[in-house]
Structures are given as C-alpha cells and as structure tokens.
Amino acid sequence: MALIYDLVKDRKVLTCDADDTVLEASRFMMEHRIGALPVLRNGELVGIFSERDVMNRVVAAGRAPGSTKVSEVMTANPKTVGMDETLENGLFMMREFGFRHVLITDGKAVKGLVSLRDILLRYVAQQEQARRIAV
Numbered sequence: 614m615a616l617i618y619d620l621v622k623d624r625k626v627l628t629c630d631a632d633d634t635v636l637e638a639s640r641f642m643m644e645h646r647i648g649a650l651p652v653l654r655n656g657e658l659v660g661i662f663s664e665r666d667v668m669n670r671v672v673a674a675g676r677a678p679g680s681t682k683v684s685e686v687m688t689a690n691p692k693t694v695g696m697d698e699t700l701e702n703g704l705f706m707m708r709e710f711g712f713r714h715v716l717i718t719d720g721k722a723v724k725g726l727v728s729l730r731d732i733l734l735r736y737v738a739q740q741e742q743a744r745r746i747a748v
Contacts, residue, residue, distance in 0.1 A: 621725035660687035
C-alpha cells in the first residue's frame with residue numbers, strides 16, 4: 614500500500630504565518646499555484662488556510678483582505694495524518710470530513726500537504742502505466 618507522504622515527499626513545504634494578511638497569503642498561494650497553506654505561529658501548526666476560506670470567510674463576508682489576518686479566517690486546529698498513513702486512509706478522511714486538502718505531520722512538524730488533485734494525478738498515472746503494461 615502506498616503511503617500518503619509518498620505523494621509529496623520531494624516537495625518543499627510552503628507555509629504562512631498566522632499574522633500574515635489574507636492578501637499576502639493569497640498572493641503567495643497564487644504565485645506558487647497552490648490552493649492551501651499550513652498556518653504556523655512560532656513554528657508550530659495552528660491551522661490551514663485555503664481558497665475556500667478566502668471565498669467564504671473573507672470575500673462573501675465583506676472583509677478587507679489587506680487588513681484581515683490569516684488567523685482570523687483560517688481553519689484552526691486542523692485534522693492531520695501521520696507520515697506512515699496509507700493513501701487510502703488519507704483519502705477516506707478527506708471524503709469523510711469534506712476536506713480538499715490534508716496536512717501530513719510528524720509529531721508537531723508539518724511534513725507536507727496533499728490535495729485531492731495530487732491523489733487524482735497519482736491515480737491517472739497508475740492507470741496509464743497499467744494500460745501501457747497491458748499493451
């Protein structure tokens with residue numbers, strides 16, 4: 614069984630600080646073409662900030678992105694999975710709780726962030742490989 618960490622083990626973990634503004638974090642996500650960020654305070658995980666948070670908790674609520682701190686609109690104390698969690702169990706958790714992203718941790722350290730897109734791309738690659746082998 615594949616481990617969920619295998620999907621992101623070669624990626625740098627991008628994060629934002631809880632005191633960053635929504636505007637700063639959103640621009641950072643756009644620059645790096647990502648949909649969510651682990652949120653740290655003093656180096657420790659305190660939340661996750663996603664595009665959905667921007668839309669629901671900032672734009673729709675009429676808040677100013679330049680003066681709203683990420684900590685005010687993030688999802689605090691997010692559920693995480695360990696590095697040794699299977700891909701299947703991580704996907705189950707995402708489906709069960711309606712997550713599009715899940716954080717991978719090792720103790721208190723953030724080791725990665727997996728999106729549904731990551732899982733889909735892995736699945737498609739496996740199907741293509743199986744098709745090539747069958748031919």
